[in-house]
Amino acid sequence: MRIRVFESPKDAGIYVATLMEQVILHVERPVLGLATGSTVIPCYQAFRSLADCGLDLSRTVTINLDEYVGLSADHAQSYHYFMRENLFQHLPTKPEESHVPNGVAANLEEECKRYDALIQSHPIDLQLLGIGVNGHIGFNEPSHSLLSRTHVVSLSEETIQSNARFFDTVKNVPHQAVTMGVQAILQAKQIVLVAFGKNKAKAVAESVSGSVQTNVPASMLQLHRDVTWVLDKESASLLPGELWPH
């Protein structure tokens, strides 16, 4: 596990974008696992600059972590829409394929199976993650057990309240989502988790230095051999001193 602490989200975003670039430059048919949320926006902004400077994405496949159940791709709060607005529409060369779970599939169980098959046939080289204030990754919420496969999850009250900032009213926040399971996340060759702000500090500290437990889903990342935590000073503020990078 590596921990990098940056002065600003902008600096952190540039670092993450270069990690993504390295994969694209060195893997024959790169597969990037992508995330949504306010945290990854500086990463995508920096990545767009690299793409503007000629980074070729035409062999790259992208696979997103999750989508709200009931929001179609043209809904402004759907993760399809987020990806288009914050990344895809700005890229001069489009990825060869881009995948986001379909939250309005008539049969969500079939959709989850389809998504798992897709992940298995496209092993992820680099998985980008944010983290919920409760330690969730993707939408794998804290629980006494975690599901390994893509599944429909009921969002916790904490997540609904936290994500209400993106909706007109908390009543409009969907209560369910389709999310990749922890297996797909842990199968990625490399994982980069990004967290900014004081409100993520507790989840970061518990995930990095607490015990591995399903009640803190991001603590599962301790089981992976290639994880980089990309933090700012606030999100790193509760880490034990010995874990602070020198």
Ligand SMILES: O=P(O)(O)OC[C@H]1O[C@](O)(CO)[C@@H](O)[C@@H]1O
């Ligand atoms: O970056 P934000 O907006 O705090 O969101 C963090 C996490 O929340 C989610 O958007 C889902 O709630 C995750 O996909 C993300 O990792």
